[in-house]
Amino acid sequence: MKNFFNKFNIDNQEFLTIIDELVNNETVKEMKKYRQHYETTCFDHCYMVSYYCYLICKKYNLDYISATRAGMLHDLFLYDWRVRQPDRKGLHAFTHGKLACENASKLFDLNQKEKDMIITHMWPVTMKFPTSIEGFILTFVDKYCATSETLEVLKSRLLMKRALRYAYVFLSFIMIRF
Numbered sequence: 001m002k003n004f005f006n007k008f009n010i011d012n013q014e015f016l017t018i019i020d021e022l023v024n025n026e027t028v029k030e031m032k033k034y035r036q037h038y039e040t041t042c043f044d045h046c047y048m049v050s051y052y053c054y055l056i057c058k059k060y061n062l063d064y065i066s067a068t069r070a071g072m073l074h075d076l077f078l079y080d081w082r083v084r085q086p087d088r089k090g091l092h093a094f095t096h097g098k099l100a101c102e103n104a105s106k107l108f109d110l111n112q113k114e115k116d117m118i119i120t121h122m123w124p125v126t127m128k129f130p131t132s133i134e135g136f137i138l139t140f141v142d143k144y145c146a147t148s149e150t151l152e153v154l155k156s157r158l159l160m161k162r163a164l165r166y167a168y169v170f171l172s173f174i175m176i177r178f
């Protein structure tokens, strides 16, 4: 697998063709406005989930087209989930799968597997089990991407902290000498 943050270098023509209709839709593009995990937008998160679902499902001769499409649409909820939404009942983690499916169904002709994959992608946080192997793959890929996005930022913050500490020691040393 490519490094997680090489996302803009994806040149797999088959993947790009499957996803073309979705990523060029104006509503889907709106996901670029919302942060998902730390510095990753909702759009980029979905894009990477979609790509990894494509790679895994293609490798194991599964329904990679449905997996790619469901991966790209699985978080199409279009609000900042950190901010309480007065018009929404229930916790984001438990409700956004269903909402993403409703939003995606208004824009695209989704098959039943794609709908089920989107609705159940938060399993096991939500009780509803995925109904297909592709659905299980989406749940694991989603968690892998979320963890990678979080760790990448924490790692860079840790490195920055270490760099600042070295700079502080170095400057202290210079000041002592002069």
Ligand SMILES: [Fe+2]
Binding pocket: 074, 075, 096, 097, 121, 122
């Ligand atoms: Fe989600």
Ligand SMILES: [Fe+2]
Binding pocket: 045, 049, 074, 075, 142
């Ligand atoms: Fe997600």
